[in-house]
Amino acid sequence: xxxxxxxxxxxxxxxxxxxxxxxxxxxxxxxxxxxxxxxxxxxxxxxxxxxxxxxxxxxxxxxxxxxxxxxxxxxxxxxxxxxxxxxxxxxxxxxxxxxxxxxxxxxxxxxxxxxxxxxxxxxxxxxxxxxxxxxxxxxxxxxxxxxxxxxxxxxxxxxxxxxxxxxxxxxxxxxxxxxxxxxxxxxxxxxxxxxxxxxxxxxxxxxxxxxxxxxxxxxxxxxxxxxxxxxxxxxxxxxxxxxxxxxxxxxxxxxxxxxxxx
Amino acid sequence: xxxxxxxxxxxxxxxxxxxxxxxxxxxxxxxxxxxxxxxxxxxxxxxxxxxxxxxxxxxxxxxxxxxxxxxxxxxxxxxxxxxxxxxxxxxxxxxxxxxxxxxxxxxxxxxxxxxxxxxxxxxxxxxxxxxxxxxxxxxxxxxxxxxxxxxxxxxxxxxxxxxxxxxxxxxxxxxxxxxxxxxxxxxxxxxxxxxxxxxxxxxxxxxxxxxxxxxxxxxxxxxxxxxxxxxxxxxxxxxxxxxxxxxxxxxxxxxxxxxxxxxxxxxxxxxxxxxxxxxxxxxxxxxxxxxxxxxxxxxxxxxxxxxxxxxxxxxxxxxxxxxxxxxxxxxxxxxxxxxxxxxxxxxxxxxxxx
Amino acid sequence: xxxxxxxxxxxxxxxxxxxxxxxxxxxxxxxxxxxxxxxxxxxxxxxxxxxxxxxxxxxxxxxxxxxxxxxxxxxxxxxxxxxxxxxxxxxxxxxxxxxxxxxxxxxxxxxxxxxxxxxxxxxxxxxxxxxxxxxxxxxxxxxxxxxxxxxxxxxxxxxxxxxxxxxxxxxxxxxxxxxxxxxxxxxxxxxxxxxxxxxxxxxxxxxxxxxxxxxxxxxxxxxxxxxxxxxxxxxxxxxxxxxxxxxxxxxxxxxxxxxxxxxxxxxxxxxxxxxxxxxxxxxxxxxxxxxxxxxxxxxxxxx
Numbered sequence: 070x071x072x073x074x075x076x077x078x079x080x081x082x083x084x085x086x087x088x089x090x091x092x093x094x095x096x097x098x099x100x101x102x103x104x105x106x107x108x109x110x111x112x113x114x115x116x117x118x119x120x121x122x123x124x125x126x127x128x129x130x131x132x133x134x135x136x137x138x139x140x141x142x143x144x145x146x147x148x149x150x151x152x153x154x155x156x157x158x159x160x161x162x163x164x165x166x167x168x169x170x171x172x173x174x175x176x177x178x179x180x181x182x183x184x185x186x187x188x189x190x191x192x193x194x195x196x197x198x199x200x201x202x203x204x205x206x207x208x209x210x211x212x213x214x215x216x217x218x219x220x221x222x223x224x225x226x227x228x229x230x231x232x233x234x235x236x237x238x239x240x241x242x243x244x245x246x247x248x249x250x251x252x253x254x255x256x257x258x259x260x261x262x263x264x265x266x267x268x269x270x271x272x273x274x275x276x277x278x279x280x281x282x283x284x285x286x287x288x289x290x291x292x293x294x295x296x297x298x299x300x301x302x303x304x305x306x307x308x309x310x311x312x313x314x315x316x317x318x319x320x321x322x323x324x325x326x327x328x329x330x331x
Numbered sequence: 332x333x334x335x336x337x338x339x340x341x342x343x344x345x346x347x348x349x350x351x352x353x354x355x356x357x358x359x360x361x362x363x364x365x366x367x368x369x370x371x372x373x374x375x376x377x378x379x380x381x382x383x384x385x386x387x388x389x390x391x392x393x394x395x396x397x398x399x400x401x402x403x404x405x406x407x408x409x410x411x412x413x414x415x416x417x418x419x420x421x422x423x424x425x426x427x428x429x430x431x432x433x434x435x436x437x438x439x440x441x442x443x444x445x446x447x448x449x450x451x452x453x454x455x456x457x458x459x460x461x462x463x464x465x466x467x468x469x470x471x472x473x474x475x476x477x478x479x480x481x482x483x484x485x486x487x488x489x490x491x492x493x494x495x496x497x498x499x500x501x502x503x504x505x506x507x508x509x510x511x512x513x514x515x516x517x518x519x520x521x522x523x524x525x526x527x528x529x530x531x532x533x534x535x536x537x538x539x540x541x542x543x544x545x546x547x548x549x550x551x552x553x554x555x556x557x558x559x560x561x562x563x564x565x566x567x568x569x570x571x572x573x574x575x576x577x578x579x580x581x582x583x584x585x586x587x588x589x590x591x592x593x594x595x596x597x598x599x600x601x602x603x604x605x606x607x608x609x610x611x612x613x614x615x616x617x618x619x620x621x622x623x624x625x626x627x628x629x630x631x632x633x634x635x636x637x638x639x640x641x642x643x644x645x646x647x648x649x650x651x652x653x654x655x656x657x658x659x660x661x662x663x664x665x666x667x668x669x670x671x672x673x674x675x676x677x678x679x680x681x682x683x684x685x
Numbered sequence: 686x687x688x689x690x691x692x693x694x695x696x697x698x699x700x701x702x703x704x705x706x707x708x709x710x711x712x713x714x715x716x717x718x719x720x721x722x723x724x725x726x727x728x729x730x731x732x733x734x735x736x737x738x739x740x741x742x743x744x745x746x747x748x749x750x751x752x753x754x755x756x757x758x759x760x761x762x763x764x765x766x767x768x769x770x771x772x773x774x775x776x777x778x779x780x781x782x783x784x785x786x787x788x789x790x791x792x793x794x795x796x797x798x799x800x801x802x803x804x805x806x807x808x809x810x811x812x813x814x815x816x817x818x819x820x821x822x823x824x825x826x827x828x829x830x831x832x833x834x835x836x837x838x839x840x841x842x843x844x845x846x847x848x849x850x851x852x853x854x855x856x857x858x859x860x861x862x863x864x865x866x867x868x869x870x871x872x873x874x875x876x877x878x879x880x881x882x883x884x885x886x887x888x889x890x891x892x893x894x895x896x897x898x899x900x901x902x903x904x905x906x907x908x909x910x911x912x913x914x915x916x917x918x919x920x921x922x923x924x925x926x927x928x929x930x931x932x933x934x935x936x937x938x939x940x941x942x943x944x945x946x947x948x949x950x951x952x953x954x955x956x957x958x959x960x961x962x963x964x965x966x967x968x969x970x971x972x973x974x975x976x977x978x979x980x981x982x983x984x985x986x987x988x
Contacts, residue, residue, distance in 0.1 A: 149550040161548065169609065202344075405781075474965065477961055654793055660778075
């Protein structure tokens with residue numbers, strides 16, 4: 070448990086966010102803060118709007134109402150590449166890796182925004198372009214090291230088992246050296262061992278790089294152990310917000326999601 | 332046994348990221364270059380140059396360009412013929428309107444014009460995907476076909492609408508003999524292939540492949556789909572435009588818009604599919620195959636001594652192409668290039684079973 | 686004014702024929718998510734088979750009916766073969782692979798049809814009256830020239846569309862078709878036999894191709910250019926949306942009218958022959974503003 074870390078100012082605030090698709094309301098008046106360096110978990114039943122919330126944060130969906138303040142800048146909506154260039158990275162519920170590329174190349178794509186060699190040098194693969202490739206390759210190798218996937222770096226990701234794909238996806242997000250990392254069910258479908266590994270990675274990232282992490286997870290054991298704070302969604306509304314202990318004892322949350330004897 | 336990397340240790344990332352990290356591959360490429368630049372010119376005759384080698388080289392260049400777009404960036408185009416036409420007609424206009432212009436410069440400028448046209452017709456790719464885009468590129472094909480056959484300015488008001496050019500002349504040397512043409516095309520192709528290889532293994536290539544594999548995720552990482560797609564259209568059209576200029580100036584020497592009609596588009600797409608989507612080697616294999624097959628089919632009846640009409644042969648050619656496309660998509664979507672790679676893997680072990 | 690209406694009507698009639706071809710596309714797309722580039726080749730193949738069989742069977746008691754029956758059987762067999770050799774190995778592949786595979790089917794069918802049936806122009810006479818008539822003589826001076834051939838074609842198209850609509854909305858097979866269109870795997874998992882559905886829908890598309898081929902063929906003669914009519918139908922689809930039967934019809938009419946009007950009123954200004962690309966450019970601009978077509982549904986990308 071990392072309670073000893075100093076939690077900073079809010080890095081991200083959402084104010085009265087509402088999102089609907091046609092007549093379906095995905096999110097209703099959601100307000101929340103994410104503080105620097107914290108691990109925030111979002112929980113709730115299926116269809117509660119958890120993934121939609123992440124999609125609003127990094128600009129895949131545009132909210133109908135409300136505003137997002139990120140690093141002191143308030144805006145009605147994000148564009149995905151703007152979010153990326155400002156240090157928001159994420160993983161997906163259904164793995165969204167580039168299946169036709171090797172593990173190494175997948176993680177290298179995470180560094181796209183940090184590479185600037187011009188087209189001319191790229192055509193030659195020499196000079197600036199080559200230096201840049203090598204320099205970023207070093208960074209990527211550090212991540213590969215960290216995630217212990219050295220042996221598969223040249224394998225096509227489409228051929229990897231599920232658990233490893235999730236790990237590579239985390240690697241790709243880490244390659245961007247994000248300030249805010251969004252993890253959408255990073256441990257779904259994993260066995261105990263894989264979950265333990267993944268939890269350790271999440272904690273290490275938070276510890277070593279000070280990365281702020283927002284994660285969606287269904288495994289309550291994991292959520293309660295990992296997170297500094299928990300937000301509970303139900304039918305697109307926020308029904309709980311507090312430390313794991315507070316949320317665990319919240320009557321409304323128990324009724325909606327946790328159930329008794331948790 | 333003969334193709335294994337054992338004992339070849341890479342001590343730096345530079346070595347690991349080289350185009351051909353394995354020594355056998357380097358030797359292999361060197362052998363091919365030797366065959367291309369020395370053996371073929373010495374051994375081949377005029378007919379082979381005209382009928383096989385020159386068309387093969389130019390079409391391989393076009394297929395390479397199309398493969399960058401379709402195979403690497405995942406944007407299907409059925410307008411290759413039209414973009415080749417843009418290259419050919421642009422080169423012709425630069426060449427006739429600017430006296431004394433070096434033809435090579437004209438070719439590159441023509442590639443530049445094709446690039447602009449390619450980007451223009453690539454713009455719909457920002458809104459639409461897959462076969463919607465394929466249909467949109469057909470618009471380019473039909474529109475440009477019409478432009479070059481109906482608007483006199485592009486053909487310099489030649490009454491017949493067909494264009495004839497003298498042999499390409501560079502620094503006082505006329506590329507009139509088949510051997511010299513062959514070497515000119517080969518040199519250009521090799522240079523372009525190196526550039527293509529460099530682009531696809533760098534940042535731009537990765538952003539293309541990322542867009543191909545999952546565009547939403549690519550955008551979230553910070554790859555702007557607009558840049559990725561339009562740059563793919565641009566580079567691909569440049570290659571194709573130069574190929575078109577070569578096709579007109581070096582191979583045909585006189586041509587009509589029909590030389591660049593929709594069948595040209597399809598045949599180059601077939602080269603890419605049969606050769607291997609997303610592979611440089613594939614473009615070469617596919618171009619070789621599709622250039623040689625019709626000649627082979629034409630000769631076959633005479634060899635085995637039966638009489639078949641030319642119409643029948645062209646029908647059979649259609650059938651074989653169609654069947655092969657389906658076969659490769661269903662059985663080996665990565666084409667002949669993948670078969671080649673599997674062959675290499677086998678060679679690692681051969682003659683031992685494991 | 687009368688001339689304008691005449692052009693308009695001839696455009697509408699041409700549009701009906703485009704709609705007929707586009708309908709075949711829409712059917713297959715709705716039911717299998719496959720963008721069937723080979724629809725044009727199927728039109729040619731069906732028409733060639735039909736017209737050549739009439740020739741062969743000319744000694745029998747009812748050559749047209751007999752060859753119609755045989756051609757229908759041939760188209761069904763073709764559907765079975767396509768399902769076996771093309772669709773089954775490619776199940777769950779990305780749409781674009783299937784699209785390119787249908788390019789292969791188109792090439793194969795073009796080659797195959799012409800190598801067995803020949804590649805000349807064959808006149809097809811199935812008894813559609815060819816004389817023209819004047820209508821609305823009381824409204825306009827001299828009346829408006831309408832070819833009865835076009836009227837019959839329109840009638841046939843109308844009947845076909847109505848039948849298909851009922852088939853899709855009201856029958857069990859129709860419902861299964863719509864389920865398959867939505868999601869191959871999900872449909873399979875609730876026990877819809879995917880292979881059977883595909884055979885049915887490709888057969889139906891084959892029959893639509895036969896109707897389109899017979900109508901076009903009796904107008905222009907059965908020849909290779911029929912295969913290219915499919916290329917004309919593509920902008921119709923973009924305009925109307927790939928998934929909408931109504932869209933195919935309305936889109937066809939718009940393209941038909943647009944082509945004729947542009948050829949006559951714009952053609953003299955910017956040069957002839959623009960009907961080859963006018964529809965495409967129209968559709969292209971349209972795509973930029975409404976990518977899903979007039980009647981298509983907007984898809985939400987999930988991540």
